[in-house]
Amino acid sequence: MAAYHCPNYNDCKLVNSLIIVANLEAKENYMTNYCLQDKNYWSNCKRYITKATLNFCPDFVLPDTPLTPEEIIDKFDDESF
Ligand code: SF4
Structure with a gap:
């Protein structure tokens, strides 16, 4: 593991699965x-x-997703119904 890494590194689904980004x-x-x-x-x-x-x-959020957190929660709510 690198000397520097994100504090979410050990738990983040992007790092620990292929659910968020399927392409290795x-x-x-x-x-x-x-x-x-x-x-x-x-x-x-x-x-x-x-x-x-x-x-x-939410799983659809990527590191470079352009949406704001407010837009992300709106999209998450829309997709939950
Ligand atoms: S995808 Fe983002 S939140 Fe997840 S470990 Fe990498 S930098 Fe951190």
């Missing part, structure tokens, strides 16, 4: 560009921001 190369790119970097990088991950804001992160 795409998953590794996200991990290289966000998860295994210092705070300047992982603090800009939308999955990190969403979990910090909403206390959970």
